[in-house]
Amino acid sequence: MAKTVGAAKEVSLEAVLAGDVTDEQLKALTFEQSLKLLEQVVAAVENGTLPLDGAIGAYEKGSVLVQHLRKLLSGAEEKLRMLSQAE
Numbered sequence: 001m002a003k004t005v006g007a008a009k010e011v012s013l014e015a016v017l018a019g020d021v022t023d024e025q026l027k028a029l030t031f032e033q034s035l036k037l038l039e040q041v042v043a044a045v046e047n048g049t050l051p052l053d054g055a056i057g058a059y060e061k062g063s064v065l066v067q068h069l070r071k072l073l074s075g076a077e078e079k080l081r082m083l084s085q086a087e
Contacts, residue, residue, distance in 0.1 A: 013040040016061050017054055023064050031072045038065040 010033055015021045029037065041062040045055050 011037060013037065013044060016041060017044060017050070017058055019057055021061065023061075026061065026064050027068050029065075029068070031069065031076075034065050034069050034072070038062055038069065041065065 011021050011025055011029060016037065026034070026037075041058050044050060045058050045062070050058060
């Protein structure tokens with residue numbers, strides 16, 4: 001299940017755990033949406049109530065979120081570097 005939020009869609013934890021979310025949908029999330037979802041995925045995996053297949057799937061989606069967050073942070077750092085040099 002995804003809700004429209006501006007140009008990006010907010011993906012629910014339930015959709016991630018059900019396997020109804022593509023990597024492309026995750027990569028379309030904002031930094032804030034990605035971080036919130038990653039925190040939820042980590043909590044779901046850590047609580048130990050997911051079946052093994054569900055935990056593995058959640059871990060895989062969490063890895064995609066981590067890569068996406070790193071890319072967004074890298075882009076923001078580069079913009080800050082360029083702005084600092086322009087001064």
